[in-house]
Amino acid sequence: MARTKIAIIGSGNIGTDLMIKVMRNSRHLEMGVMVGIDPASDGLARARRMGVATCDGGMEGLVAMPEWTDIRIVFDATSAYAHRRHSEMAVAAGKQVIDLTPAAIGPYTVPPVNLDSHLDQPNVNMVTCGGQATIPMVHAVRRVAASLPYAEIVASISSRSAGPGTRANIDEFTQTTSRAIELVGGADRGKAIIVLNPAEPPLIMRDTVYTLSRGAEPEAIAESVEAMVREVRSYVPGYRLKQKVQFERIGDNDPLRIPGYGTFTGLKSSIFLEVEGAAHYLPAYAGNLDIMTSAAMATADRWVERMLRA
Structure with a gap:
């Protein structure tokens, strides 16, 4: 063919x-x-x-x-x-x-x-490397929740894997990823942060996803996240959870205040990811590539x- x-x-x-x-x-x-x-x-x-x-x-x-x-x-x-x-x-x-x-x-x-x-x-x-790594997780929470008022991601990549193109587009990275968290991930508000880590030896790409949701139990979110990890691994074998999803209930007695949104009560989920590269060009730490x-x-x-x- x-x-x-x-x-x-x-x-x-x-x-x-x-x-x-x-x-x-x-x-x-x-x-x-x-x-x-x-x-x-x-x-x-x-x-x-x-x-x-x-x-x-x-x-x-x-x-x-x-x-x-x-x-x-x-x-x-x-x-x-x-x-x-x-x-x-x-x-x-x-x-x-x-x-x-x-x-x-x-x-x-x-x-x-x-x-x-x-x-x-x-x-x-x-989108961006951070978006490709984290938006599937945001969507995994949204598809089992009644609402997803907020999602925030932090993408940490090795400085060695950030070429001149990446460095020239840092502002666009944060803006594009934040918007895609909303449009694709399904969050009402999204925020993205990128960290270029100069550590030696270089560290593998790490991503942290925080979501604030309503109308879903921890068990349903955990199952949805694990199913999505399997989907991403079908084309990125080095994609994995670093640990089980962590949950915290935010009650009326101590609500979170989100700038531009207001107060939040519900369920906070924390998802910790690692993306190991296949080392086709740069070493395995360049999971962002x-x-x-x-x-x-x-x-x-x-x-x-x-x-x-x-």
């Missing part, structure tokens, strides 16, 4: 890890072109060694290549600012776009939560599966 050719724009950490994943693990995808703007980048050099066509002229250079005709899907792993132009050019040429920047031109997409709802979209946004690229590849594979059934 012929595979679907793809282009990856961005030859940094995320783009290079994605390239290796596609070549090793994808069910339906084939590397067409790796695109960058630095001729000396490690990502472009690695692509050339692996027999992949390369372009150091950015999106404009890609469009001028003869390989462009055969490309069906474009992954953008550059920056939120650059993605707007890249998306316009790719969509105008009839390509599907998977956005790994925080630009959020297309709908926020988290595979185990809402991917099937966005298979008709020309551009989908993969692994969950983004794995989610993007899962999205593209699902797109192709749908085309094959049509």
Whole structure:
């Protein structure tokens, strides 16, 4: 069966890890072109060694290549600012776009939560690494609760796994993730925090999810969370709970005060996650790369599966 050719724009950490994943693990995808703007980048050099066509002229250079005709899907792993132009050019040429920047031109997409709802979209946004890790947990609580007034996530990643693209998009990271916690996760209000941890040796990605819910018992939330962990592990094997979900009842005698929301009484859930990377490009501590690229590849594979059934 012929595979679907793809282009990856961005030859940094995320783009290079994605390239290796596609070549090793994808069910339906084939590397067409790796695109960058630095001729000396490690990502472009690695692509050339692996027999992949390369372009150091950015999106404009890609469009001028003869390989462009055969490309069906474009992954953008550059920056939120650059993605707007890249998306316009790719969509105008009839390509599907998977956005790994925080630009959020297309709908926020988290595979185990809402991917099937966005298979008709020309551009989908993969939120952020913290969003891909934590929004499934927020949704797991919301789907068994009567309401979810608030959810807060803290994503802690190793400084070594944060490339220049990630560092240039910190503000967009927090804004995009917070919004996606609400739109995809289902919280009335969402808040996101990212921590770049300089510890040596580097620490594996850790994520903490706090939710304030009403109308669900701890047992139902714990079961829903564990089921969602299994779903995420189907495409990110290193995704796991660090310990059982912790619960605290907030009573009328000591309600929480949430800025912009008011007072809260109900059930507080604390979910502690660890994401170990598959070490396709960077070492295993870079779970933030692994969950983004794995989610993007899962999205593209699902797109192709749908085309094959049509």
